[in-house]
Amino acid sequence: MPESSKAKPTQPRRLQDVKHWDIETDVAIIGFGGAGACAAIEAHDTGAETILFELSSASGGSTALSSAEIYMGGNGGTRVQNACGFEDSTEDMFNYMMMSAGEKGDKTKIRTYCDNSKAHFDWLVEQGVPYKNSMESRRAVMALGDDCLLYTSNEKAWPFNQHAKPCPRGHNLQIEGDNGGPLLMKILTEQVESRGIRVEYDARALTLIIDDARNVHGIVIRINQKEHHIKTRKGVVLCAGGFVMNDAMVKKYAPKLLKANYQVGNPGDTGSGILMGMGVGANTLHMDEGFISMPFYPPEEMTLGIFVNSQGQRFINEDCYHSRVGYYAMQQISDRIYLVFSAEDFKQPPFFLGADFAGTGDTIEELEHELEVAPGSLVRTIEYYNLHAAEGKDPLFHKAGEWLKPLNAPYAALDVTPGRGAILPYFTFGGLETLPTGEVLTPEGDIIEGLFAAGRTACGIPRTAAGYGSGMSVGDATFFGRMAGKTVAKQ
Amino acid sequence: MPESSKAKPTQPRRLQDVKHWDIETDVAIIGFGGAGACAAIEAHDTGAETILFELSSASGGSTALSSAEIYMGGNGGTRVQNACGFEDSTEDMFNYMMMSAGEKGDKTKIRTYCDNSKAHFDWLVEQGVPYKNSMESRRAVMALGDDCLLYTSNEKAWPFNQHAKPCPRGHNLQIEGDNGGPLLMKILTEQVESRGIRVEYDARALTLIIDDARNVHGIVIRINQKEHHIKTRKGVVLCAGGFVMNDAMVKKYAPKLLKANYQVGNPGDTGSGILMGMGVGANTLHMDEGFISMPFYPPEEMTLGIFVNSQGQRFINEDCYHSRVGYYAMQQISDRIYLVFSAEDFKQPPFFLGADFAGTGDTIEELEHELEVAPGSLVRTIEYYNLHAAEGKDPLFHKAGEWLKPLNAPYAALDVTPGRGAILPYFTFGGLETLPTGEVLTPEGDIIEGLFAAGRTACGIPRTAAGYGSGMSVGDATFFGRMAGKTVAKQ
Numbered sequence: 001m002p003e004s005s006k007a008k009p010t011q012p013r014r015l016q017d018v019k020h021w022d023i024e025t026d027v028a029i030i031g032f033g034g035a036g037a038c039a040a041i042e043a044h045d046t047g048a049e050t051i052l053f054e055l056s057s058a059s060g061g062s063t064a065l066s067s068a069e070i071y072m073g074g075n076g077g078t079r080v081q082n083a084c085g086f087e088d089s090t091e092d093m094f095n096y097m098m099m100s101a102g103e104k105g106d107k108t109k110i111r112t113y114c115d116n117s118k119a120h121f122d123w124l125v126e127q128g129v130p131y132k133n134s135m136e137s138r139r140a141v142m143a144l145g146d147d148c149l150l151y152t153s154n155e156k157a158w159p160f161n162q163h164a165k166p167c168p169r170g171h172n173l174q175i176e177g178d179n180g181g182p183l184l185m186k187i188l189t190e191q192v193e194s195r196g197i198r199v200e201y202d203a204r205a206l207t208l209i210i211d212d213a214r215n216v217h218g219i220v221i222r223i224n225q226k227e228h229h230i231k232t233r234k235g236v237v238l239c240a241g242g243f244v245m246n247d248a249m250v251k252k253y254a255p256k257l258l259k260a261n262y263q264v265g266n267p268g269d270t271g272s273g274i275l276m277g278m279g280v281g282a283n284t285l286h287m288d289e290g291f292i293s294m295p296f297y298p299p300e301e302m303t304l305g306i307f308v309n310s311q312g313q314r315f316i317n318e319d320c321y322h323s324r325v326g327y328y329a330m331q332q333i334s335d336r337i338y339l340v341f342s343a344e345d346f347k348q349p350p351f352f353l354g355a356d357f358a359g360t361g362d363t364i365e366e367l368e369h370e371l372e373v374a375p376g377s378l379v380r381t382i383e384y385y386n387l388h389a390a391e392g393k394d395p396l397f398h399k400a401g402e403w404l405k406p407l408n409a410p411y412a413a414l415d416v417t418p419g420r421g422a423i424l425p426y427f428t429f430g431g432l433e434t435l436p437t438g439e440v441l442t443p444e445g446d447i448i449e450g451l452f453a454a455g456r457t458a459c460g461i462p463r464t465a466a467g468y469g470s471g472m473s474v475g476d477a478t479f480f481g482r483m484a485g486k487t488v489a490k491q
Numbered sequence: 492m493p494e495s496s497k498a499k500p501t502q503p504r505r506l507q508d509v510k511h512w513d514i515e516t517d518v519a520i521i522g523f524g525g526a527g528a529c530a531a532i533e534a535h536d537t538g539a540e541t542i543l544f545e546l547s548s549a550s551g552g553s554t555a556l557s558s559a560e561i562y563m564g565g566n567g568g569t570r571v572q573n574a575c576g577f578e579d580s581t582e583d584m585f586n587y588m589m590m591s592a593g594e595k596g597d598k599t600k601i602r603t604y605c606d607n608s609k610a611h612f613d614w615l616v617e618q619g620v621p622y623k624n625s626m627e628s629r630r631a632v633m634a635l636g637d638d639c640l641l642y643t644s645n646e647k648a649w650p651f652n653q654h655a656k657p658c659p660r661g662h663n664l665q666i667e668g669d670n671g672g673p674l675l676m677k678i679l680t681e682q683v684e685s686r687g688i689r690v691e692y693d694a695r696a697l698t699l700i701i702d703d704a705r706n707v708h709g710i711v712i713r714i715n716q717k718e719h720h721i722k723t724r725k726g727v728v729l730c731a732g733g734f735v736m737n738d739a740m741v742k743k744y745a746p747k748l749l750k751a752n753y754q755v756g757n758p759g760d761t762g763s764g765i766l767m768g769m770g771v772g773a774n775t776l777h778m779d780e781g782f783i784s785m786p787f788y789p790p791e792e793m794t795l796g797i798f799v800n801s802q803g804q805r806f807i808n809e810d811c812y813h814s815r816v817g818y819y820a821m822q823q824i825s826d827r828i829y830l831v832f833s834a835e836d837f838k839q840p841p842f843f844l845g846a847d848f849a850g851t852g853d854t855i856e857e858l859e860h861e862l863e864v865a866p867g868s869l870v871r872t873i874e875y876y877n878l879h880a881a882e883g884k885d886p887l888f889h890k891a892g893e894w895l896k897p898l899n900a901p902y903a904a905l906d907v908t909p910g911r912g913a914i915l916p917y918f919t920f921g922g923l924e925t926l927p928t929g930e931v932l933t934p935e936g937d938i939i940e941g942l943f944a945a946g947r948t949a950c951g952i953p954r955t956a957a958g959y960g961s962g963m964s965v966g967d968a969t970f971f972g973r974m975a976g977k978t979v980a981k982q
Contacts, residue, residue, distance in 0.1 A: 008935055008937075010933050010934050010935050010937075014703060103747055104746055104747075252776070253776070255594040255595055256594055256595075258594070275934055275935065278772075278774075278934050279934075281769075285744070287779075288777060288778075288779045289779070311805075311887040312887075328824065331819075331822040333650075333807065333819065376875065376886075377875070377886065384867065395868065396803075396804075396865050442501050443501050443766055443770075444499055444501050446499075446501075
């Protein structure tokens with residue numbers, strides 16, 4: 001695409017240099033993914049004239065590329081949770097999400113999210129999003145059937161299960177295959193269109209327009225190779241995604257993610273929304289952080305295996321969520337990470353992982369030798385594991401009994417070392433600091449008037465792969481997109 | 492201190508609002524610690540009129556509170572390295588420092604630092620900094636005698652020793668006790684004074700002064716409760732320290748550091764320099780990162796012990812640098828971290844650590860029971876360790892032979908779990924993105940005219956506790972302080 005303008009995201013245009021306005025509106029929303037769609041619907045429904053500007057030629061964003069599971073519950077349980085026999089408590093959900101966010105967690109956002117999570121489910125249903133009253137009970141990265149409810153994070157896994165009563169909160173749309181994302185965005189797009197909300201596609205946001213006090217008055221958008229000055233009477237809402245597709249930014253801010261090799265996102269995730277925010281003095285949070293995953297299941301039988309490092313030590317309970325495994329695999333002082341299992345449990349290769357075999361053995365000693373781990377270390381690890389697995393126990397990492405079974409000869413191991421061929425997906429968590437309302441903050445906590453952000457342009461609920469779960473991203477995007485839409489409309 | 496002004500660091504003053512200048516100079520340097528002193532000397536020596544503004548009533552900064560070891564070498568070796576029998580290669584130093592910085596390392600800065608490290612030593616000697624041609628051979632956190640050269644990082648430890656030939660590069664000043672910091676700052680202060688460089692003490696920098704293009708033209712400083720507008724013809728150099736003393740900032744950006752409990756820094760390390768930079772559009776890097784330490788030696792005999800987690804597993808070679816131990820202690824999925832050792836090796840308690848005894852035992856089983864680690868796990872760990880230590884080997888983590896000795900009964904363990912009483916020091920690594928010249932960059936890599944930074948206001952050489960070493964902070968501050976001083980004077 002030819003760059004007809006020298007405008008840079010971090011160099012906002014000064015209000016006094018704007019000689020005329022091409023478009024005037026109450027609210028301009030940048031990006032028509034899950035966050036932008038929800039922001040637009042709520043801004044419109046709250047009474048504000050709203051225009052959506054989308055970089056590409058269609059709605060969707062990264063939400064349409066995802067499974068669009070949404071993490072919801074608490075408040076006694078959603079309709080689906082109840083139908084499946086679960087009464088979810090808000091405090092369990094809150095405690096769980098705080099633990100999953102780790103020390104970087106935003107207590108206020110998580111509190112707001114949990115308190116209003118059941119209402120968010122109801123709102124999505126009102127928009128026409130179909131959720132079946134059924135549960136997917138197999139261990140999966142995503143639901144591939146049309147069943148709704150599933151455990152999508154570490155709820156049942158130690159140590160989380162010691163601090164919050166486990167409850168499934170992942171809500172999958174009623175559609176066969178991994179097609180939740182397109183369906184969700186189709187429904188939300190229809191909702192936008194049915195309201196008559198104006199949408200400008202092929203519209204690239206270039207930079208914000210500010211006055212001398214740094215209040216935001218609009219945004220510069222390139223449409224048909226021409227810069228348009230958009231005046232916003234109430235505000236601009238940046239829902240332009242994260243920066244996973246911007247290699248230079250990932251290398252600069254979150255180089256650890258480059259140990260993984262499969263970008264999760266859409267081509268528009270170039271960080272432009274984050275840069276525009278930074279350009280008008282917004283703070284960023286946790287730009288170093290991101291999701292990194294070790295998608296070793298399905299098949300769920302792989303959970304019967306054990307992960308070991310070069311020291312032949314286990315380092316994780318294998319029944320936790322795949323990004324937690326990925327996170328801790330990255331923390332090992334180790335040249336290699338292996339997934340060791342009994343050949344009899346290897347029903348089919350893990351579809352997503354693409355890992356090569358590193359060794360096999362009729363004895364542990366033989367496998368140990370092939371893997372070149374410290375002599376005697378793997379023997380001791382497996383002896384100890386088997387001794388206790390036979391009794392349904394895992395004294396080291398407390399893997400649940402259903403996944404405990406002594407490893408039997410012949411043995412095999414996959415090489416899942418980051419950087420050695422296995423497919424490890426990644427995306428970014430860092431972004432603009434916002435209040436739950438979507439208002440964007442300076443480093444000193446002041447609100448930047450006229451600017452809002454949601455979705456991965458903001459630093460949201462997900463803050464570490466060590467506690468992340470499926471449904472938290474689209475949950476965060478849709479929930480806080482709505483919050484931003486409501487807030488901006490009330491300005 | 493009364494806040495007589497509403498000026499905020501992140502709200503720069505607009506040039507057009509400045510009605511008169513109280514002071515005019517070529518260069519204003521903010522902060523009279525190691526970085527500021529070196530910047531001032533070089534700016535003056537390059538021909539620029541220079542004024543130093545210091546918040547407190549004396550020079551010193553965090554450099555004066557440190558041991559002021561400086562990490563130097565390469566280029567065949569410094570005079571001291573050569574006298575002690577070491578010929579250091581620039582490539583070994585470069586490879587080592589790149590490895591120590593991890594994936595966040597700044598190759599250009601490290602290259603510049605290493606290529607010019609011997610020249611930096613010579614410059615310090617020219618200023619009058621005394622270095623004795625002698626070596627401290629005991630394993631220590633800092634040299635407590637007047638000997639100069641010591642290993643201050645992970646040079647000799649696995650896996651670093653596999654990638655760069657070990658060489659001692661920590662240079663300690665010739666003075667008894669831990670008094671290198673005050674002596675270094677006394678000498679640098681005398682150098683500043685002997686040049687007639689003007690110094691304003693009790694002078695609080697409030698915010699930068701910029702034009703509409705965001706070029707920096709000066710700074711607002713409060714002296715005697717009155718705001719002064721300082722016009723800088725060449726530039727402002729921010730050497731105002733990091734943000735370890737600003738609890739709100741640490742909690743917001745680097746909450747993991749709060750698992751430690753002992754702030755390393757001076758009261759002025761409030762992040763004000765970083766905030767001022769952010770206020771004019773500067774980028775920040777790695778605000779999540781910092782130093783965290785497990786100062787379990789001296790006495791060096793404690794290195795004969797082993798660290799274990801709640802799984803009874805070792806996780807580190809105990810002969811590596813204390814911040815690397817601290818870093819990996821924080822990465823364990825573990826309620827407890829213990830230092831286990833033979834009672835016979837416990838000559839005196841580790842002075843800095845302040846850890847309580849967690850258990851003792853005439854047998855490993857007894858100790859294991861008292862520590863409440865997984866049954867049988869510690870027994871296996873120690874059996875394996877002893878088996879190989881008897882042969883001078885550590886197949887798991889490759890601790891060097893001099894520290895390998897089978898553990899004997901009776902056994903004892905210290906509870907060194909972060910947050911349970913042990914004293915774990917911390918400070919911040921994150922700061923403004925700069926070029927090696929000290930020029931400050933926007934998120935898109937543009938230079939902000941008239942603005943420079945060095946010391947911990949910038950994100951410098953140290954980027955992870957996993958590879959940090961003593962001498963890298965004062966090394967970075969003095970070296971890049973000089974670079975910034977030379978650059979600003981040439982504007």
